[in-house]
Amino acid sequence: MTAAERLMRIHDLDLLALEMSDPLCSSRLRRLGFAVAPAPRIERWRGRLIEGLEARWRQHYERALRRYGSGVAAVRGRVCQGCFVTLPRSVAAGMDEGVSTCEACGRILFWGLGPRGESD
Numbered sequence: 677m678t679a680a681e682r683l684m685r686i687h688d689l690d691l692l693a694l695e696m697s698d699p700l701c702s703s704r705l706r707r708l709g710f711a712v713a714p715a716p717r718i719e720r721w722r723g724r725l726i727e728g729l730e731a732r733w734r735q736h737y738e739r740a741l742r743r744y745g746s747g748v749a750a751v752r753g754r755v756c757q758g759c760f761v762t763l764p765r766s767v768a769a770g771m772d773e774g775v776s777t778c779e780a781c782g783r784i785l786f787w788g789l790g791p792r793g794e795s796d
């Protein structure tokens with residue numbers, strides 16, 4: 677699993693944990709028929725994923741998560757959707773182990789469907 681894939685899974689688990697901490701949201705998911713894992717299991721999955729992540733990516737992700745409530749941001753038309761700063765040309769999709777970060781806000785960047793996030 678690449679660092680980018682690992683970060684995406686950690687982000688998904690963080691969103692799931694956030695939804696499960698909201699009683700209204702978790703009861704809505706159960707009414708819809710979703711069997712959601714209990715919080716301790718989600719924490720164990722997250723812990724295993726975090727352990728396998730290089731320290732610098734973990735620090736970027738955790739710092740942005742604490743500061744903004746999300747450790748990741750999408751990129752559209754070379755603009756970070758977390759802080760709305762236009763990314764310099766030197767920043768590209770998956771530049772380092774499949775991971776790139778916003779130099780302005782520090783979030784892990786997820787690029788759009790097109791090459792280098794420039795398609796929309």
Ligand SMILES: [Zn+2]
Pocket residue numbers: 749756757758759760761778779780781782783
């Ligand atoms: Zn940003």
